[in-house]
Each structure stands twice: as C-alpha cells, then as structure tokens.
Amino acid sequence: LAQPITFLVNPDYDPFSYLDEGHLDGFLVDLIESLESETGIDVEMRPVKFDEALERLQGEGRYCIPSLVFTTQRKALYQWVGPVVITNTYLYTREELSSEFKSLEDVRNANSVGVVGEYYSHKLLEEQGFDNLIIFEDEESLLDALFVGETDLAPFNSAVLQELLKREQASFNPVSTVAIDLDMTYLGFSKDVPSEIVSAFQKALDGLKNSGSFSELYGQWFPGQPVPGIYTFLTEEYPPVTFKGENGEPTGFVTEMVKEILRRNDMFGEILIVPWSIGYELASNLPNVFLFSMDQTEQRRDNFEWIGPVGKNTAYLYARKDTVAPATDLESAKTVAAIGTTTNWWTEQLLKEMGFENLVSSLNPLDTVVQLFEGETDLAVFTDLTVGELVKNAGYRMEELEALIELQTNYFYIAASKGTNFGMILSFQKTLDEMKRDGSFEETIREFVPNMLVTSLLWNSSHLDVKGLRTSMNTLSVGEIATMELQENGSTGYIWDVKITNPNVVSLIYEGSIFERKFLDDSQLVGAPYSVQWVFEAVQPGETVVIFSLRRPWESVHPIQTFAINIIVE
Incomplete structure (x- = not known):
C-alpha cells in the first residue's frame, strides 16, 4: 500500500491539465495534490499523451488517468473515483x-x-x-x-x-x-491499484465535496459552471414533466418536486438536462445518479430504486389524420413499414417486448415527431401527457394527429441508480410522501397541468424493501436493509448516540432527521418534534449489538436512557 500511484496527466487538456513552462498545471493537478494531502498516499504525476496513458492503464502497474470519461465499454476495465468534472x-x-x-x-x-x-x-x-x-x-x-x-x-x-x-x-x-x-469525468485507476487505495481516494473526494473545498477549487477553474456533487441529478427535455425554462433553468412539475425534496433535505444539487439515452445509460451503470422522470416497467423494475410515483401516463400509437389509418390493432401495426420511437424510452422498450421489428429509433423525440409528419414513418409512439408539447415544439399542430392504438398505462417515478445510498433514497421518499400530505405535491402539478387527475398519485407510495428493527432479537440476511426511528425534541437538547459493537457484521449507511411539520393554517408552523432515522445494512454473517443512548451533548457520562438491539446476520 505504501507504493506511490503514478498519475498519467494529459499535457494538452487545458484547463483540466496542461504544461506551463515545463510544469504540470490545471484543475486536475490541483485536485490530485489536495487528494494526496487528504489520503496521505504518495502520488507521482507524469505528463503523458492520452492514447499512451490509456495503453498503460490497461497493462500492469499502479496507474491512474485523472481525466477518464466514464463509458459502459470502459466500466469493467478500470476502477473509478468521482465524478470530478461534468x-x-x-x-x-x-x-x-x-x-x-x-x-x-x-x-x-x-x-x-x-x-x-x-x-x-x-x-x-x-x-x-x-x-x-x-x-x-x-x-x-x-x-x-x-x-x-x-x-x-x-x-x-x-x-x-x-x-x-x-x-x-x-x-x-x-x-x-x-x-x-x-462527459462524466472520473479518476480512472488500473486494476493493479489495491481497492483500499481506490476507496481512500473516493472517501477523500467526498470529504472535499462535503466541506466545500472541492466547490471552491472548481469555481476557480470553471466559474459559473455546475459543480459535480456526490450525487448527480439528470433529466431530459420532456415538457411539461421536465424541460428547460425561458431562463435556461430546468423546470417542469417533476423537476420542481425534486428541487423541493432537495430543499427539505438541506441539500443542493445541479440538475442537468441531457438526451434520455445518455441519462439512462449513466443511471444504469453508475451509483449516486438520480434520473427523472422514469416510467416503471417490468424490464426496468429491478434495475433501479424508485421514488414516487410522481405522475401517470398512457402510451398510444399515433398517425397523421390526412392519411388512411395504416393500422387498426397491434398485429396490423407490426406490418407497417416504419414506426418512430425514441431511444431507450419505455415506449420503445415496450414495443420491442411486444415483438415489433419495424422501429426507427431517434435520440431526440422531436426527430420522431418530424419523421411522422414528413411521412418517413407510418406511426409513432408517444404518451398522452407529453405528445402535445412535443408536436408544438417541433413546429406542427396536434390537430393533425390522432391516437390510433392504446398500448399501456404506467406510473412514473424519480429513479435512483443501484449503489446509491439507500438511506438517501428512503429520506427522499419520506419527503415526497410528506409533500403529498401537505398539499404541495398537487399544487406543483396544477401549476403545469391544471386538469391532471392526481387522486391515485396521492394515495400511492413506493414500498421500498426495508425491514424495521425491533427492540429485541432481529435476524437479517446479508445485503438486507433495516431501519430504526426514534423521536427527539430539539427544545430539550437531548440527542441519540448510536454504537455498533461489531461494524463488520452491520454497518450504518445513513442517519437523518425527519421533521413532523404541523400547520395551523397555510403558513404557520407549530412545534418542532422530529424523528431520527438510522439505516443499517447487513454486511456479513455474524452477530452484533446496536446500542442507543439518549443524552445531552454536555452530559456524555450519564445518558438518561439506553437500550440495545441484538442482530444476527445469516
């Protein structure tokens, strides 16, 4: 572990890294120096052209390219720490x-x-x-x-x-x-670098982000640019659900919900608008990515974590009104020359599952609209919630289209990628449920879609696969998630301490406060009791005890209440 890591730095990648009078400089050079200081791991930086560096990274030796863009093709070849640039x-x-x-x-x-x-x-x-x-x-x-x-x-x-x-x-x-x-840019480590070192660099990077040091450094090199956080929030141009507003900022009723969820959790996150196929690929392969909105289908169900639902829509096959209907049912639709779809949308995935082989896929849904109106496709698949805005934005009129064949109705959600902190996902779901109870959820939808039916959304919530811990003996399986909630009251000054006797068996993955807001009217908040939630993950077989102690911070010796929870992991 004491052997130094050689960072292969691109000398021609200004402002990320470059040579200045024979010395390496740039944002990534400054970041590497900060990470070296945080980890205590010796680092050697060498200027190396990218193609040569990539060849070394695939061979033997302890190497890192600090400017490696993540791709699915590269995922299994290297070890990843980041993101450092987006x-x-x-x-x-x-x-x-x-x-x-x-x-x-x-x-x-x-x-x-x-x-x-x-x-x-x-x-x-x-x-x-x-x-x-x-x-x-x-x-x-x-x-x-x-x-x-x-x-x-x-x-x-x-x-x-x-x-x-x-x-x-x-x-x-x-x-x-x-x-x-x-471009999600990471520190890409070779396979010969010990995993403990890779983890140490990721922990150090997250620490710099939490302290604000990373944001300060990023702003020096990229003033006014979105700063990569621990979590990445991606959406697409899909009005009225999500889209770029007149001021250039992301908006739409689901986007505004995400902003409010972040606000209530005391978090800040840049929301980036990208083509759906790009967001879907990143969320399918990287942890800590939130992608919205996403329809929940059988094909996708086990590939993501789901926060919601936040909306509901129905998919139809559409045709131009000025032509003879090219199809009357699913079987006849399979015989037309071409059906326009949008890459990786659930509607395209649905048609593929149904056996359609006559699909013309486009990265941009506006291209799908144009192809249908210009006669390049006979049919196109859209949802009733968004087709009107898409047709308008492509320069056509909705009156020229008709919905021929209904395909499927789905709820859609805020999706979180696998590997994302599960405690954070739980906290987001609880916040969304709170918004449904206090009326802000419906209010946000009405701002963008005044006549949308919302009753089924208000009474529907994601059931995350989590066990509640009992104040006695508990049995978990490796990989299972379990939670405990206890009430505090800020006015008394008492807080809960948690100690795990054997953290190799069970680890604490999230701790957060959940305020129970009580309103006298639309604006007045009374009382400030809240619950504290702890989320644990069963790591490996064994036994452990989780000890909860209620005390004032200045009375560390004598807690007023203590109890223990026994956990066996099988």
Whole structure:
C-alpha cells in the first residue's frame, strides 16, 4: 500500500491539465495534490499523451488517468473515483451553418464531421453509424479545420473549447448545435491499484465535496459552471414533466418536486438536462445518479430504486389524420413499414417486448415527431401527457394527429441508480410522501397541468424493501436493509448516540432527521418534534449489538436512557 500511484496527466487538456513552462498545471493537478494531502498516499504525476496513458492503464502497474470519461465499454476495465468534472459535449459549427443542424438526423446529412481519433466523441459517433467522419490528430487541428471550412461540424467538450479559443486567439466563435454526450469525468485507476487505495481516494473526494473545498477549487477553474456533487441529478427535455425554462433553468412539475425534496433535505444539487439515452445509460451503470422522470416497467423494475410515483401516463400509437389509418390493432401495426420511437424510452422498450421489428429509433423525440409528419414513418409512439408539447415544439399542430392504438398505462417515478445510498433514497421518499400530505405535491402539478387527475398519485407510495428493527432479537440476511426511528425534541437538547459493537457484521449507511411539520393554517408552523432515522445494512454473517443512548451533548457520562438491539446476520 505504501507504493506511490503514478498519475498519467494529459499535457494538452487545458484547463483540466496542461504544461506551463515545463510544469504540470490545471484543475486536475490541483485536485490530485489536495487528494494526496487528504489520503496521505504518495502520488507521482507524469505528463503523458492520452492514447499512451490509456495503453498503460490497461497493462500492469499502479496507474491512474485523472481525466477518464466514464463509458459502459470502459466500466469493467478500470476502477473509478468521482465524478470530478461534468461537462457537455456538443457538435459545433460555423455561424452561417447553424440553422442547418437542429438534430442528429441533420448532422448525418452534413458533408463532413471532424473528430479527434480515439477520443470518446469519435467512438460515440461511430457507434451511431455516422459515415461522414474525418479524423484529426488533435483538437487544435480540428478547430482550425472547422474555422477554414474543411469540415462542417466538430465535437468539443464545452469547457475545453473555451480554453482552446483563448489559447489560439481565434477570431470566430463556433455555435453549438446538438448535445451528443454528458462527459462524466472520473479518476480512472488500473486494476493493479489495491481497492483500499481506490476507496481512500473516493472517501477523500467526498470529504472535499462535503466541506466545500472541492466547490471552491472548481469555481476557480470553471466559474459559473455546475459543480459535480456526490450525487448527480439528470433529466431530459420532456415538457411539461421536465424541460428547460425561458431562463435556461430546468423546470417542469417533476423537476420542481425534486428541487423541493432537495430543499427539505438541506441539500443542493445541479440538475442537468441531457438526451434520455445518455441519462439512462449513466443511471444504469453508475451509483449516486438520480434520473427523472422514469416510467416503471417490468424490464426496468429491478434495475433501479424508485421514488414516487410522481405522475401517470398512457402510451398510444399515433398517425397523421390526412392519411388512411395504416393500422387498426397491434398485429396490423407490426406490418407497417416504419414506426418512430425514441431511444431507450419505455415506449420503445415496450414495443420491442411486444415483438415489433419495424422501429426507427431517434435520440431526440422531436426527430420522431418530424419523421411522422414528413411521412418517413407510418406511426409513432408517444404518451398522452407529453405528445402535445412535443408536436408544438417541433413546429406542427396536434390537430393533425390522432391516437390510433392504446398500448399501456404506467406510473412514473424519480429513479435512483443501484449503489446509491439507500438511506438517501428512503429520506427522499419520506419527503415526497410528506409533500403529498401537505398539499404541495398537487399544487406543483396544477401549476403545469391544471386538469391532471392526481387522486391515485396521492394515495400511492413506493414500498421500498426495508425491514424495521425491533427492540429485541432481529435476524437479517446479508445485503438486507433495516431501519430504526426514534423521536427527539430539539427544545430539550437531548440527542441519540448510536454504537455498533461489531461494524463488520452491520454497518450504518445513513442517519437523518425527519421533521413532523404541523400547520395551523397555510403558513404557520407549530412545534418542532422530529424523528431520527438510522439505516443499517447487513454486511456479513455474524452477530452484533446496536446500542442507543439518549443524552445531552454536555452530559456524555450519564445518558438518561439506553437500550440495545441484538442482530444476527445469516
């Protein structure tokens, strides 16, 4: 464990990392130095080109690339600590061409798209089937080619592009068109690095985030940019549920619910709008990601944790009114030439499960609308809650469509990725249930959808798989989650202490206060009793005792009440 870790730092990735008069500098260099101080682990930093560094990371040795973008293809190859940077990658073009590229379908028809060889953006566009790619050696030459017209578009990380333009003293400002990725950048460790060291770096990074030191450092290098937290909150352009408002800030009735849940839990989190397929992939593979809203289906049920429900919708196959109905039932719909879908939406997954093989999938739901109205598809699948806004935003009229075939009705939720702190998920669900009781849930929905039926939502709550601990003997299985709640009253000054005699058997994964608000009217709050909740996880077989002691902080020797809970883990 005492052996140093070699960080392979990209010298050409300003402002993240770069060479300044022969010395490494940049945000990641400053962060590595802070983490070295926090962990006490020796670190050696070397300037190494990205392609060479990636080759070393896959071989033998204790290496780390501090600027590794997470992908599902890379997930099993390395060990991950982060996120340390979150930025969007856009396809940029010259101002005179900006009106021509509103979607990925438009980009496919471009004369050429420039990419840097082996960069993730190159791989991503290749996977999407683009055959108009021109490969460049580095981002400087790619930017020059875009400027002189050798290529119509080029992908850039938004933060990197701004530094390139400064450094190159460019006389033009490229225009962003289509977002193709959310770059979740991590410290990527090689497999030879002991897991204890990786865990120590993650713990140190989380500590810097909790203390505010990380936010301060991030703001020095990326002023005004969203700061990566311990948790990542992702949503999509899906009005009126979630969308970008007139001021550019995320809004919609579920977005506003998430903001209120965070506020009531004394948390702050940047909410990022991304294409659904990107958010879905990240939430499927990374811990501590909240994605909303997501319909709960049989295919998805076991892959996420669910907070809700926050809404309800019905999926239909739609057709243009000016054509003869191409289908009258599911079997005839399977015989039409093409049905438009949106990638990884539950509606697309449903049609695939039903055996449909005539689907045309688009990353952007507006492309799905355009394809239907322009006759490129015979049918398209949407939900009744959002189809009106999508059609309007694509420049068409809802009166020109008709719902032909009803498919399925689902509740939708705030989804949390597997591996997310389960105590946090429980706290979010309790807060949402509180909002349903005090009227703020319905009020938020009415602001965006005045006539929505909400009764079934008010009486429905996620049943999370949690056991309540009894004040006696308890038996748990490895991996099970159990909770205990005890009431406190802030006016007395008494608090509960918790001690686990054998933390190798059971670990405390969450502790939080739940206020029981009591209103005399719409504004006046009376009383301040609250419950304290502890969430435990059964880690390995054995026996342990959890001891609860009620005391005043200044009376540590003599608690006024003590009791113990016995736990056997099988």
